[in-house]
Amino acid sequence: MNETSENLNTNDLNALILAPFGQDGKLARNVLENAGIKSENLLSLERLAERLKFSAGCLLIAEEAITENALRLLTLRLSEQEAWSDLPIILLSSENKKFEHTRKIVEHFGNVANITLLERPFSVITLVTMTKVALRARQKQFQVRDLLTKMNHTLSIRDEFLSIASHELKTPITTIRLQTQMKTRLIKRGDLSSLTPERTTKFIEIIDKQSQRISRLVDDMLDITRIENGRLTIKPDLFDLNSVVAQVLEAFQGEFESKKITVEFHEDGQLMGYWDQYRIEQVVVNLITNAIKYGSSRPVSLKTFRENEMAVLTVKDQGLGISPQDKERIFDRFERAVSGGNISGLGLGLFISRQIVELHDGALTVISEPDNGSEFKLELPLQKEIR
Amino acid sequence: MKELLLIEDDDDIRFTLNEILVAEGFHVHLAENGQDGLQCLYNLEKPPSLILLDLYMPMMDGSSFLKEVKENYKFFSSVPILVMTAASVGEYPKDFDPKMILKKPINLDDLFSKIESLLS
Numbered sequence: 001m002n003e004t005s006e007n008l009n010t011n012d013l014n015a016l017i018l019a020p021f022g023q024d025g026k027l028a029r030n031v032l033e034n035a036g037i038k039s040e041n042l043l044s045l046e047r048l049a050e051r052l053k054f055s056a057g058c059l060l061i062a063e064e065a066i067t068e069n070a071l072r073l074l075t076l077r078l079s080e081q082e083a084w085s086d087l088p089i090i091l092l093s094s095e096n097k098k099f100e101h102t103r104k105i106v107e108h109f110g111n112v113a114n115i116t117l118l119e120r121p122f123s124v125i126t127l128v129t130m131t132k133v134a135l136r137a138r139q140k141q142f143q144v145r146d147l148l149t150k151m152n153h154t155l156s157i158r159d160e161f162l163s164i165a166s167h168e169l170k171t172p173i174t175t176i177r178l179q180t181q182m183k184t185r186l187i188k189r190g191d192l193s194s195l196t197p198e199r200t201t202k203f204i205e206i207i208d209k210q211s212q213r214i215s216r217l218v219d220d221m222l223d224i225t226r227i228e229n230g231r232l233t234i235k236p237d238l239f240d241l242n243s244v245v246a247q248v249l250e251a252f253q254g255e256f257e258s259k260k261i262t263v264e265f266h267e268d269g270q271l272m273g274y275w276d277q278y279r280i281e282q283v284v285v286n287l288i289t290n291a292i293k294y295g296s297s298r299p300v301s302l303k304t305f306r307e308n309e310m311a312v313l314t315v316k317d318q319g320l321g322i323s324p325q326d327k328e329r330i331f332d333r334f335e336r337a338v339s340g341g342n343i344s345g346l347g348l349g350l351f352i353s354r355q356i357v358e359l360h361d362g363a364l365t366v367i368s369e370p371d372n373g374s375e376f377k378l379e380l381p382l383q384k385e386i387r
Numbered sequence: 388m389k390e391l392l393l394i395e396d397d398d399d400i401r402f403t404l405n406e407i408l409v410a411e412g413f414h415v416h417l418a419e420n421g422q423d424g425l426q427c428l429y430n431l432e433k434p435p436s437l438i439l440l441d442l443y444m445p446m447m448d449g450s451s452f453l454k455e456v457k458e459n460y461k462f463f464s465s466v467p468i469l470v471m472t473a474a475s476v477g478e479y480p481k482d483f484d485p486k487m488i489l490k491k492p493i494n495l496d497d498l499f500s501k502i503e504s505l506l507s
Contacts, residue, residue: 163478167473170473170491171397171400171473173492174397174473175397175400176492177492178407178492179403206403209399
């Protein structure tokens with residue numbers, strides 16, 4: 001049964017009827033339709049077998065329709081059901097009391113199907129109630145299917161994330177391990193020139209930088225967990241946005257110089273607000289890191305100004321740019337516009353940044369065209385208590 | 388002096404590996420990605436003895452570099468290429484020879500024994 005390929009509205013589940021002899025099929029259908037239950041009267045076993053390839057709510061089947069051939073075909077179809085699926089079957093027993101045949105059918109299906117016996121003659125209300133119970137149980141099965149699909153999707157995203165995270169963690173560890181192995185090798189060889197104060201200082205700087213990289217990755221991973229659990233909170237303080245931007249730029253001075261990237265910062269008056277300084281600094285670091293990472297080593301320009309009672313920071317690079325279809329995606333979890341291992345990182349930065357900014361009742365957006373750079377715009381409410 | 392081409396996007400790994408290889412007496416050419424690596428090959432007078440190649444890189448990754456060398460740089464196709472990767476065993480591209488893979492974090496003894504066997 002191929003239920004997973006359909007995007008099914010569980011209210012649309014039909015009761016399938018197979019009662020090819022006499023008027024039973026027609027009568028049953030009328031009764032169910034009157035009770036508001038959608039049903040289909042299938043006139044032959046072949047049509048039913050074909051129909052069972054698609055979503056079905058439950059099956060009402062007259063005992064006399066179950067021949068040896070029908071038994072085999074139905075058993076085959078039912079055994080093809082996926083793990084979550086257990087199509088309810090209501091067997092309308094014969095009136096002529098050939099109980100042996102009935103017992104054989106029930107026993108046979110007992111191992112592969114969810115079968116209930118309804119002895120004829122039966123009252124209308126019994127048929128309607130039983131069908132409703134069957135459809136209700138079936139709806140639950142489809143809900144389980146949807147949950148399973150969602151869970152599998154989440155799991156595969158998480159697997160991919162773990163794979164990226166371990167790759168990202170291994171990169172700084174590689175440098176640390178190479179540095180320590182190199183030192184051990186030189187010392188073993190008696191090459192003490194590697195222990196000069198300058199080289200030792202350089203060694204310590206490298207190890208320290210790598211540990212910071214690892215710690216940033218771990219922080220990002222922890223932030224993601226906080227966001228997912230709704231535990232990311234902000235501790236507002238009154239400060240000037242310009243001071244944070246200036247501090248972050250100062251911290252990045254070395255990196256700009258070593259990558260020969262020029263950076264400009266224009267500020268237009270004080271921009272005071274109640275924001276979480278640590279978190280806003282994190283957002284500014286993320287925007288500047290991205291401008292360096294994706295800016296193709298071209299100049300980066302930052303501006304702060306006041307616009308509609310908001311403090312605004314724009315960070316503009318002249319790099320790869322972002323295509324229109326990627327503009328919103330880059331703010332999603334584990335997403336980056338450039339895929340295929342082209343750019344390193346967990347792809348969490350902008351997602352975390354936007355969450356932080358939204359907690360401040362602000363906005364984080366981007367204007368960009370491919371090959372024409374990107375301009376990220378951070379807006380935060382000026383000097384107003386936040387929730 | 389044996390010449391090596393090192394293609395690695397991470398500045399710190401590139402810096403450190405270069406330092407190590409130079410200390411071992413190699414002449415090292417450096418490239419930051421596959422494209423940069425191809426440009427470097429193009430400019431060299433003779434092929435290097437060995438290429439050390441990272442897999443995940445911007446602009447042109449390691450797999451594309453390998454493909455490009457195989458298809459369009461036949462002059463260099465006899466140069467052994469050691470692929471450095473943090474990927475776990477199950478994630479290697481299928482056509483990779485495990486002998487030509489150097490797992491990250493790199494073990495220096497492993498690096499030198501592989502280089503030695505490839506250059507002998």
